Amino acid sequence: MTSDDSADVIVVGTGIVGCLVAEEMLDAGLSVLMLEAGPRVDRWRIVENYRNLPPTLRLHFDAPYPPKPWAPHLETYTDASAAEYLQLEGPDALAYRQGYVRYAGGATWHWAGICWRLTPEDMRLKSLYGVGRDWEFDYDTLEPYYTRAEYAIGVCGPSDPALQWPPLRSKPYPMGPLPFGPGEQRFTDAAARIGLKNVPSAQARNSAIAYDGRPPCCGNNNCIPVCPIAAKYDAATALPKIEAKGGRILANAVAYRVESGPGNAIDAVHYFDADKHSHRVTGRIFVLACNGIETPKLLLLSTDERNPRGVANSSDQLGRNMMDQPKLVAALTLTEPMWTGVGPVQGSSIMQTSQGPFRSRHGGALFRFNNMARSHIGAAAALRKGLVGKALDAEIRRLSACTAEITIEHELLPDPQNRLTLSGKKDWLGLNKPNIYYDVGDYVRRSAKEYSVPLVRKLAAELGATDVQVSTEFAHSDHIMGGTIMGANAASSVVDLDCRAHDHANLFLPGGGAMTTGGCGNSTLTMAALALKAADAITGQLKHG
Amino acid sequence: MSDSTRDDAPQEFSLDRRRILIGSGVLLGGMAATSRIPPAAADASADDYPRRFLQLSSLLIPHQLDRDVGMRLAAALKLRDAAFASRVTSLIDIAKRKQAKVVEDFFADVPEGALKDTALQIISAWYLGVIVDAPDAEVFAYELALMYQPTIDVMTIPTYAISGPNGWTSNAPPLSDMPTF
Numbered sequence: 001m002t003s004d005d006s007a008d009v010i011v012v013g014t015g016i017v018g019c020l021v022a023e024e025m026l027d028a029g030l031s032v033l034m035l036e037a038g039p040r041v042d043r044w045r046i047v048e049n050y051r052n053l054p055p056t057l058r059l060h061f062d063a064p065y066p067p068k069p070w071a072p073h074l075e076t077y078t079d080a081s082a083a084e085y086l087q088l089e090g091p092d093a094l095a096y097r098q099g100y101v102r103y104a105g106g107a108t109w110h111w112a113g114i115c116w117r118l119t120p121e122d123m124r125l126k127s128l129y130g131v132g133r134d135w136e137f138d139y140d141t142l143e144p145y146y147t148r149a150e151y152a153i154g155v156c157g158p159s160d161p162a163l164q165w166p167p168l169r170s171k172p173y174p175m176g177p178l179p180f181g182p183g184e185q186r187f188t189d190a191a192a193r194i195g196l197k198n199v200p201s202a203q204a205r206n207s208a209i210a211y212d213g214r215p216p217c218c219g220n221n222n223c224i225p226v227c228p229i230a231a232k233y234d235a236a237t238a239l240p241k242i243e244a245k246g247g248r249i250l251a252n253a254v255a256y257r258v259e260s261g262p263g264n265a266i267d268a269v270h271y272f273d274a275d276k277h278s279h280r281v282t283g284r285i286f287v288l289a290c291n292g293i294e295t296p297k298l299l300l301l302s303t304d305e306r307n308p309r310g311v312a313n314s315s316d317q318l319g320r321n322m323m324d325q326p327k328l329v330a331a332l333t334l335t336e337p338m339w340t341g342v343g344p345v346q347g348s349s350i351m352q353t354s355q356g357p358f359r360s361r362h363g364g365a366l367f368r369f370n371n372m373a374r375s376h377i378g379a380a381a382a383l384r385k386g387l388v389g390k391a392l393d394a395e396i397r398r399l400s401a402c403t404a405e406i407t408i409e410h411e412l413l414p415d416p417q418n419r420l421t422l423s424g425k426k427d428w429l430g431l432n433k434p435n436i437y438y439d440v441g442d443y444v445r446r447s448a449k450e451y452s453v454p455l456v457r458k459l460a461a462e463l464g465a466t467d468v469q470v471s472t473e474f475a476h477s478d479h480i481m482g483g484t485i486m487g488a489n490a491a492s493s494v495v496d497l498d499c500r501a502h503d504h505a506n507l508f509l510p511g512g513g514a515m516t517t518g519g520c521g522n523s524t525l526t527m528a529a530l531a532l533k534a535a536d537a538i539t540g541q542l543k544h545g
Numbered sequence: 546m547s548d549s550t551r552d553d554a555p556q557e558f559s560l561d562r563r564r565i566l567i568g569s570g571v572l573l574g575g576m577a578a579t580s581r582i583p584p585a586a587a588d589a590s591a592d593d594y595p596r597r598f599l600q601l602s603s604l605l606i607p608h609q610l611d612r613d614v615g616m617r618l619a620a621a622l623k624l625r626d627a628a629f630a631s632r633v634t635s636l637i638d639i640a641k642r643k644q645a646k647v648v649e650d651f652f653a654d655v656p657e658g659a660l661k662d663t664a665l666q667i668i669s670a671w672y673l674g675v676i677v678d679a680p681d682a683e684v685f686a687y688e689l690a691l692m693y694q695p696t697i698d699v700m701t702i703p704t705y706a707i708s709g710p711n712g713w714t715s716n717a718p719p720l721s722d723m724p725t726f
Binding site: 047050052053056058077178179181182184185186207208209215217218219221226228337340341343372373375378388389390394397398401 | 605607647648649652664665668669672673674675677678679680681682684687688690692693694695696699700701702703704705706707708709710711712713714715716717719720723
């Protein structure tokens with residue numbers, strides 16, 4: 001069978017994981033071809049899309065990224081639109097409405113930039129607490145990759161170990177911390193009064209200085225859904241660098257089949273272009289980095305005689321163990337102003353609450369102050385009251401300043417019942433949409449009931465809240481993990497310790513899908529670290545056989 | 546650029562939703578390529594409705610108002626509702642009877658129902674930058690929407706910057722210090 005194109009390494013997906021791998025390959029002298037399902041769009045267009053949205057839609061982080069017909073993603077502007085692509089079922093179905101954009105640059109376009117590491121304990125849940133799974137390697141194995149990832153994408157954070165999470169580092173952060181705005185400082189002070197430490201987040205945001213050709217953060221308070229100046233790392237900023245190093249990027253190229261050959265090696269990836277024409281690309285190594293939903297979907301679509309349950313799925317674990325951090329939000333009304341909208345949209349969290357012996361019974365939780373400017377929320381609420389003149393302005397100011405949100409993100413255990421399968425419903429190209437069953441489980445529900453919700457009420461009281469409304473339905477954090485879970489045993493996991501598919505020596509599946517457990521924080525830095533670990537394995541494999 | 550795989554080539558990019566939005570509600574066609582109504586074209590008729598709309602807006606809202614935004618709102622509101630212009634006149638008449646200079650001088654005299662709804666609709670549009678806040682609604686103002694101004698001394702208008710690299714602090718003025726705008 002002829003091939004339309006070829007390279008040493010074929011990378012499917014142009015998000016942070018795909019881009020980190022691609023750069024490592026190019027630096028090692030290998031040729032790289034990247035396939036991206038969605039379009040490639042300039043930053044200013046996303047910013048203008050955002051500004052031209054009606055106010056309520058500006059809270060929908062996917063809204064500035066209208067999908068192409070051939071690369072659908074979740075669109076949340078109505079319940080009907082949200083039900084179009086991701087097919088969800090189970091007790092907490094709506095909590096798996098994961099936001100990601102199928103655009104060149106991937107979901108880091110609209111991430112908050114938070115870069116927590118896992119702790120050593122997060123990686124040993126089974127042996128320490130008798131729940132979940134243990135990672136097959138320890139924190140010390142991952143640490144050098146965390147550090148490399150932090151320097152690759154530019155992470156800022158505190159130099160004082162007392163403010164670091166976790167304070168187990170081989171090198172300082174490449175940049176110092178960003179300052180707190182008034183709300184974040186008040187949150188920190190209130191937490192301290194009840195014995196909790198709110199620490200500056202490690203964040204992929206340039207602090208005070210330019211880094212890697214990107215400018216310093218100027219506090220535009222729009223990290224989600226797009227940093228207008230690229231002070232926050234997003235993988236879109238990596239694309240020109242990849243091309244400058246000789247990498248090639250094909251946008252609007254929807255991978256739909258992974259082809260196996262003799263010895264169950266991967267021979268090719270097939271993709272549709274925007275005209276529904278099929279193409280076949282060949283390479284020596286294939287890296288699927290399409291995110292925790294699209295990668296399992298693509299592999300499940302790729303059934304053949306050797307792999308009747310899908311490529312990389314002899315264990316039947318492909319698409320199982322889907323994880324996230326189920327989220328609850330506490331809405332506060334306060335007597336004194338808290339203030340939001342100064343600095344980045346997120347900049348700190350209470351992390352100590354993610355750890356403890358309670359993890360044998362329920363999950364940990366992190367608490368963070370939501371620093372997105374509340375001016376438009378206060379204005380809409382004041383206008384609904386029918387106020388005019390000076391009374392209207394005073395009420396906008398009060399409702400904007402004296403309301404706040406605290407987000408709780410819970411630790412979820414890997415559970416094979418939480419499973420991605422192929423829906424019978426097809427997309428524009430005729431490809432099956434992903435279907436996901438999702439139940440956050442008693443481990444999370446107990447955490448909320450016995451631990452996190454009582455604690456957030458205590459925090460709210462310390463902040464002087466006169467009213468506290470805690471959401472009762474779990475929501476998604478967009479941290480997609482688990483679907484190509486890592487392990488040493490090929491019978492119970494999908495990838496090995498280098499994110500190589502157990503079933504296919506030249507197929508790598510780095511990223512969130514490989515994560516064995518997720519902890520409470522954003523998964524991105526761990527995904528980036530696993531990408532670099534996989535990249536080392538790939539270059540070793542290609543250069544030394 | 547002619548790379549058909551790239552959407553960042555200017556002549557090939559087309560944000561369909563926005564283009565349709567700008568075209569609809571303002572003129573029934575032919576507006577696809579431009580983003581603003583020239584002020585003089587906002588109302589082709591000889592009457593002074595646009596001037597009256599701006600006059601009423603200034604009576605309802607004690608702040609500096611952008612003329613271009615006002616012209617676009619005037620045209621769009623009239624297009625949505627044939628009786629809108631006459632209610633503008635009625636509201637101005639009430640203000641005149643009360644010799645009103647600011648909204649507090651006459652708002653209590655506006656009867657409940659269509660007239661009060663119209664007054665609140667105009668205020669809301671200037672503050673939110675939209676006439677209706679719903680998917681696919683036309684946006685008339687972003688950074689000029691007045692909703693950001695009562696907190697502009699502290700809060701960033703998202704995507705814009707107030708200070709510079711690490712130039713912000715945890716200090717904030719008292720709630721009583723209303724900015725002038």
